[in-house]
Amino acid sequence: MSTASLCKLSGAGLEGGLQGTHCEFNVEMPVREMQPAGGSELSMHIRGPSKAVISSRPIPNGYTVDYFPSEPGEYILTVLCDNDHVPSSPFTVQVKSNPEYKPVGNHLKCSATGPGMKGGIVGKACLFSVDVKDAGQGKLALALTGPSKTELTRSDSSSGYEYQFVPKVAGEYTLKIAFSDKDIPGSPFLIHISETEQELNQQQPSANLNRNQGGAAVQIGVGSGGDPSKCKAYGDGLYKSVALKPTTFYVNCREAGGGGKLHIRMTGPSKTDLVEVEKGSGFQYTTKAPGTYELVLLFNEVHIPGSPFTVIVSEDPNHRGPYSFPNKVKVHGGGLRAGRPSASSTFYVDLADAGAGTLSVEIQGPEEAPIQLGKHDNGQTVVSYVPPVPGEYVIAVKFSNQDISGSPFTVSVQ
Structure with a gap:
């Protein structure tokens, strides 16, 4: 009898849920004595109107699985154990429309560049741009504070927005840029404004x-x-x-x-x-x-x-x-460094010292890479994924909604 046939699934998430909410179900796996050497691997993926982020956290004798659909409609949920379907897999789940849900974009996909980010001169326009083309839906908010009140003006661009401001007083200004209420990479920025161009050239840019x-x-x-x-x-x-x-x-x-x-x-x-x-x-x-x-x-x-x-x-x-200790989560394995198209890549996550919290793994790349989660005999979580095509993949490993040390990891698949 296969290990997959002995798995037991339960929970409302097997039938569906509400758009923009976390849908959960439990997978009870066979006891260790019934597992093959090295432990069994659990893998799951979901396909439908939107890319639903799926994650899991260990529970006694199994996992609680969570997926987050951002669009309503019919989804196909596949759950495998050791590459075999568990009973009733694949599942057809119905996600209902949620009029109160407002999609949130990815602040990590935003960037700010331009000479105005490095510094400027009193009375002269400082220019910079904010790229949001790959960030999805969300609200961009900017706040500039410093020795004098300075107005930001905005115009549209092909990749986002162009900004400029004219400082009236020299000194250090702080520019905070947030997308969907989260700081973009590097924010808040420190911008040094000088009285003259000569003074500006003598200054070294302040760090963020x-x-x-x-x-x-x-x-x-x-x-x-x-x-x-x-x-x-x-x-x-x-x-x-x-x-x-x-x-x-x-x-x-x-x-x-x-x-x-x-x-x-x-x-x-x-x-x-x-x-x-x-x-x-x-x-x-x-x-x-x-x-x-x-x-x-x-x-x-x-x-x-x-x-x-x-x-x-x-x-x-x-x-x-x-309390939760994300910085005590340990990861290792070649799957965090490189991979090959259509070949399984693996890494390991050690939560022994991490305290209470939820582990989540998300992979972004040229195409969706199904994630497999399993338990190893040493207590660590085994994460396997198969990148379908060459390119650069970004793996975000979080514990209690916080990136662990080193996350996100960039993996080159060739």
């Missing part, structure tokens, strides 16, 4: 405020002069915080002299949001989980007095439920 998995970084200012030993950091946020609570600290480099660049980096058990709240001196971070974090403060690449700081983050007493 940026975030990375398991930590965050902020870089402020330009130049290479000044004395790091004259910088002072103060505030409780240098030493302690509470998970999920915004915490502030301050850095005073006014006595360092000579100009310089302040770089702040925070790493620890979870992703950390780090933002500038007072220009050049006040900073605020929010951690996602308790634990010990390291806060690094560099001035011109040299530690200021006291750096690095050890920050102890305690639990939020009002938080209900376990």
